[in-house]
Amino acid sequence: MRVPIGRRETMGDSLPSQVELSFQRCSWCSTVLFHTCLLCPVCASTDLRRESGPVTGRIVTIEQLGRHGHPARTLTVVELRDGVRVRCEVEGVQAGITEPGTPVNVVGVAPNGVPTFRVTPVKSERW
Template identity: 60%
Template structure:
């Protein structure tokens, strides 16, 4: 990726992928929370132990969120390799052009606190 600051353009390496994700899972209702919470947002339980999960998964849905006074924000639903579904942001994923089932890898946290994923490059084998 090329970054231009107005003074001098330079090459910027993309952030390396994460090896695992850390999240809280409610013991009572199995809700997954990526932000630090004292109470479960669904059942208000205080039993939220930290767990680790894989940082890879596949896109399984798209959600458009609109709030009064703000523009539309598009989030994606990613199913991690262990079966947990996560609402997150996916960078460089044009809506309508990203196929369901596309493989993604976690690269960090978005400014709003949601997990940030990147679409993995497609490796195609040429057959003759």
């Protein structure tokens, strides 16, 4: 079954098991690129390899951005389990309410190459 870009299938609140975060990594400077490039924008190397990364991470920073006349949007930086930091969009995040360190899971990648994450519900511990 094919799902159009920008839409995703979920069953309830669980994430689909086939979601994968793929990116290019430069062999020379280790820069991570989420959009397809021919040259590394940092060192101009042509030696880019395709990798797939972890689908979980933690929020590092949350910023509320807004310009006069445009709707405000939230910019979030997420650190993946392997140490890569990604500027992305996170569903269910509110600046000032959601704290850095909150766990997130990848939901998909937008057509413009920006990864989309969702806040992972934290299981409460029994006292």
